[in-house]
Amino acid sequence: MDVVNATHHHDLHDDGYIGKFQSVIGLMKLKTLTLKPRHRIANEIQEIKLRIYGIKERIERYNFQSSEQQEGLSIKYPDRLGSLFVDEGEIVGFEKPKDEIVGWLVDGEEKSRCGISVVGMGGVGKTTLTKNVFDDQQVKGCFDCRAFLVVSQSYSVEALVRNMMMQFSEETKEPLPQGINMMDTTTLITVARSYLQSKRYVIYFDDVWKVDYFWDEIQLAIPDNKKGSRIMITTRNLDVANYCRKDSRVQVHKLQPLPPNKAWELFCNKAFRFDFDGICPSELKDISDEIVQKCEGLPLAIVAIGGLLSTKDKTVSECKKLCQNLSSELDRNPHLANLTRILGMSYDDLPHYLKSCILYFGIYPEDYSIRSSRLIRQWIAEGFVKHEVGKSLEEGGEEYLTELIHRSLVQVSCVHYDGTATSCRIHDLLREMIMRKMKDLSFCHVVDEDNHEQISDVTIRRLAIKTSSNNMLRSIENFPLRSLYIFDVLIKFSDYFGSKFFAKSKLLKVLDLEGALLDYVPDDIGNRFHLKYLSLRYTNVKNLPKSIGKLQNLETLDLKGTLIRELPSEINKLTKLRHLLVYNRRTYSSISGESGVRMMEGFGGMIVLQKLYHVEVDHGGLNLIAELKKLKQLRKLGLKNVKREYGNALCESIEEMEFLESLHISAISENEVIDLQFISSLPQLRQLHLFGCLEKLPNWVPRLDQLVRLSIRFSKLKDDPLKLLKDLPNLLCLAMVCDAYDGEMLHFQVGFKKLNKLYLVQLNNLNSILIDNEALPALKLIEMAHLPKLKEIPPDIHLLKNLETLRLIDTPHEFHQSIDPNGGSKNWVIEHVQMVTIVERVGPNPNSFDFSYRTFRHPKVT
Template sequence: MKLILNQSGEELPVISVWGMGGLGKTTLVIDAYQSQDLSGMFEKRACVTLKRPFVLEEFLRTLVMQLDAESSGRRSAMMGVEELIKDHFGLSTRRSLAMMGADELIREVARILQRRTCLIVLDDLSSIVVWDSIIRNLPRFENTSRIIVTTREENVARHCSSKQENVYKLKVLQDKDALDLFTKKVFKETADLDNHPELISEAKAILKKCNGLPLALVTIGGFLTNQPKTVLEWRKLNKHISAELEMNPELEAIKSILRKSYDGLPYHLKSCFLYLSIFPEDHEISWRRLVRRWTAEGYSQEIRDKSVEEVASGYLKELIDRSMILPSQQSIYSRKGIDSCHVHDLMREIGISKSTEENLVFRLEEGCSSNTQGIVRHLAINGNWKGDKSEIESMVDLSRVRSLTIFGMVRPFFISEKMKMLRVLDLERTKGLVDHHLQQIGEFYHLKYLSLRGCGDIYNLPESLGNLRQLQTLDIAFTNVMKLPKSFAKLTRLRYFCAGTVQLDEDEPYEKMVENMSILVGNRLCLPTLYSLACCVVCCAPRLLKSCIDMDGEPNRHDVCTVCCYNRIPLLLTRQSIRGVQVPKGIRKLKALQTMGLVNLAQGKKILSDIMRLTRLRKLAVTGICLRNARKLCSAIDNLSNLESLLLRAEGTIGLLGCLLLVSSPPENLQSLKLYGTIGELPPWIEKLHNLVKLTLRSTRILDSNASKTLDVLGKLPNLTILRLLKESFWGLEVHLSFVGGAFSSLMVMEFDRPIGIKSVGFQQGAMPKLELLDFCAWYQEACVGMLTGLSFLTSLKKFTLSGGTYDNDFVEDLQTQLAMNPNPPVFHRMAPPSATIVAEEASQSV
């Protein structure tokens, strides 16, 4: 109502209301349209629901009828067309109107609206093309007139409204409002479910499926009104919601509205949407995972100057814009505003229904029907399914399966040798997978996507990996693989290679592993003796060794031998970095590589000669940097002109000191830079990174004498949006950081994590004019009053997060006082330190 009543002086204010189907966009707009507050403001009104396919003449004809029939405040604009004709037109007029062409109708609209204020509602606008066709054929409006558009697509809404503040995103109901609406509908009155304690659990399950969608809450609540209010009845609805949506006429409205969204998709987006039914309910699907899977499946093709990945990313963005899937952001430090997505529960039920109809996706899970399915393209198995190998083979023709996705616990027969046409094998975050389960991996010659991400019991990849000549994505991040087989260099079509071990605690080097291994042979034995005896134990007592290395799966003798002889013991003997993976010689042949990391450079400089030849690389992450390979590394960075993301890491006290000074021409398009290791001062080439969006400093130990210079350089980077100053990024007895006015003009997110040695952080007036989120985490370091000052000058700040351990009450009160003095007081939020899993995930985002 405020948007409608606002006299902005704009030529023609267009208000766009958008959101997914079932949110109540039309209901909201009509409620405002009929409001008494608008009485007398508009001389003419019309509300037209746009049909598909759109016919301009039909639209204009309906518009003429309503405008000519309505005067402000006298009649409802929602009367049927036939009723309007009978009430306001004679038979001859109806005939003449039916015979009018588009040009005549346009002139008639202009005649009716001449020098009159009007309110026009265009309900369910489906495309920019339709809008352009409508607005092009309407007369010039008075600036006191209004057009209101409802649409399911964000890009349509933003196209219609020239001012972004006139774009109104309608959101789902919050939990309390959803519960109130549901109980009122079920019990015909405002009721408290506490009066029906036996129904609370099932009610929560229903509300979760509805996920704040008013249409679903009202429809399901209305259906339950006339049903017995028993746990059994509500549980039955929860369990068979998909079938109920299909068969129950009382729930037809939900299916009809949501299917309308699906039916309006172009063909290529229908396939992409149905593909999402592979993933379980409430599953957060990362942008990375989905786009790379779609490209492997052939869902996107290269178009002119756009790569297949860019096209697939466009499809995902389009599904979000069309409100088919819901965007989310798992990390606030991601360069992308959206780095993951999920599907509304009821929209997911529509997807499951359609994908089952088309034999596209078959999901094996607890309670799954054993009806024969025959040919399916995509098989998803939940680890809680209790069937056996023969049951799978009786239900699914495994020779036709193109993708296999497993969630939870892996059982060896899930990966069948019969899956000869397999393109995608996704085992991300599964449990129970050990090395010998992958021995047959080289037989899946058509495989394009292989993910073992988060499978901590994988220590070694077989030599047969080289048989996968079609492979585009190999993701072994957060496994224990530290060395790749020589055959890795044969994967000439590989585009994305992501690695890095599960051992990510920065402060726990080798002592823990030494302690675990020493359990077998005693703490006083030297390493060679340890090696010999450990090998003996491998041969004689694999189960004993298994308990020491803590494997979740069921390894055989060969698996345990691999862990010790090719992984743990060599690591102890060489004391090399445990956070990267060694790659074999010859990777210069992998010309298609766009993403590579985390690669360990500690074994020599030759690998850098290979990396230098990979000129299509856009993301690179390396560790094991030292003075011996520094010159070669700088030459490689200079040569990789397409780099957009770079992570450089060094272990030990010396770290990166002196290693980065020889970079002469850094990649012009570099957007993300992460430096882990001592540098003392910023390399001079950083000031040339005019396209840098994100910078992370960790253990860089920039000296207090260089602090002001560092902030001056970084503050001038025009596109720097995210700045993370993590543990020991600055170094000294008393480091004082002052952010001056005019600096960091584009910064929106800033993090201080364990600012050891930093005595004060001050923000001057005019500093960071766009900063929206400030995250401060001292963990267990004492933070005192006055450590943070000037928070009231951060005029765009929306949220201040205080993470970590226990803080003095005076310190917290001081922060809250400063924030309260801010012209737009931001939200103050206390939270616990991030879990190791979250830290690990964020550390991996460069790859």
């Protein structure tokens, strides 16, 4: 019955139950029909608010005025003059970067035009450094003409070329071409090319923002005259630096924040220069150190905040007030206005689709290192990542994160062995700016220990709780939330996680309870039909309710580190699930150190699943393996408790996974054979972990052209596997652990072109290692542990010229003597190794877990 009929019957039975019931049905249908359009409109309103706020920010930042206020339009940029005119004595911490860049400029014999790009976040000192290099006498003497041009976000090629010619004229005392102020762009470029054709020049382009247009236009005016000319660019965007490579050889210097000692020196120079000769009074050291830590090595912030402190009384109370109120000071204090504007420019320059992504960092606590995968999956659940043909949403999210990293807005905290970011964070002062924007846009409400009062704003859609306030947790039920995040809540969250908790949050999409003190999931979790992301990671939850099967839109279910050992059959109904993370290091598995979960028959219907890690195969056996065959979209698969008889079926199922990038297979015991010989090809495989007995290395492994990581344990291989692995073109990390190889000798032949990490652990029969010349040319780290028969360091280790780190754990005493820096005949073989760490067992007991640690640099390493 449609709405019109429902209303008509209501009129006929005005006082009857039938009429009232039909009226309710009609209203429910009307609400259902309008739910999606209302949701779309709400999203569009949010986007409009973001755009309006961006326009408002740009109006304020550039000081736009109406025609009634002035005749012409003026644009006011953040003050850059201070960075251009810094006395040599005030520059702190740039000694090494300056020497490196000056060397690139003057020492190179390259006659073709070359580029140097200095990349870093706003305020890190790019302009100060490059202007200091520009004024260096050694640089001045190497070039016929020089120019330093400030580009910024708004520029014209015509103005830049004209300014460049004026600077050349001023330095060389040559007259300017007649009529230069009246020339159009084409004529200016022609004149500049003609002038520079016979000169060795160096040109600095400061603060470049555009990825392509700037370089494509400006390089027309600066010819490659084969005289050793140089171009230098400063930018916040690594993509700008990389784009220039298409026309020139480019050296990239990623300028880092100041180290703690240099940050402290700069701060004291600014804060106490006139009162205490640049020395911090003892009573102010603790609070001053806290202020410096908040700056995180950012020179602009140190100078601005240090300068502000220099204007105040040098008392403990005054310094504490500044430190505690730094966020509000950034908003209102004119001394910090330039800092705020410069940090804000990076946000304002973002395309619209990235602004919501960077705002998301404000949800997480200060100094929080965020797993990249967690962040990207939450972006996807929120709808921030747009679908592109031929690309998964996860790949799109990775590109978004990479772009934010390249724009120097996001810092990489930890990298994977292949160089990808596994975790990331943002600078604390940038976070302060983001927090203000989040508040202005009603993007997310954050409640922490400094702000845990009762809130009554019914427009709250995202809520991040970082407090253990009982009142705050009880008040959650008052808000119609779309996303909820719990951080560091130290009271038992289970007491609040009941039916009332979900009373108004019918449209909840993201529920992140990672690390919460939670030991159960309420039955009515299934009523959250719109939920896309659910994380119970590192909680004490032991079981999932059957209602979990009602979450038809769930995309990520993170159960890592919980106490769940078996999943209910209802989970098989989650046909949109993309990531199922179920491995657990809290329950020990002797062969791999972590356990998986049991799944019920029927999970093959989750056909979009990309990550399934780990499943215990012995519960379900061949039937379970047959269901795996249906999961053709898997990128990562982890299987536990594999038996020999599963071999053929397992190979058949894995071959169907054409997108598989990571495969982890553990046998049911150390002596169980894993038979995987019948896989023909896994073209996308990048990681392979085989834990169990192998009669021989599978013959398809040497054909894995994309493989970057290989780990084998308990393999008991009789033949040296290195001869089969040496030609893998992309292998970066190799681990042979726990009786992976039973032989006495390992021979590294010519090959392993990209291998940079090698782990040899608990190979009980190994007594010698041979390394051919030109083998392992990229190796940077070797870890050798528990090798009882290896009595001396490989004599050919001196051939590994790029080796930086050598870790030796519980190796024989004779081995340690062979590399003792204070004696021994073979010290010379490791003189090139930068860092050597020795971990020795203490006492005569071979089963002792007491170790001593020694780390040293070889005496000949500078």
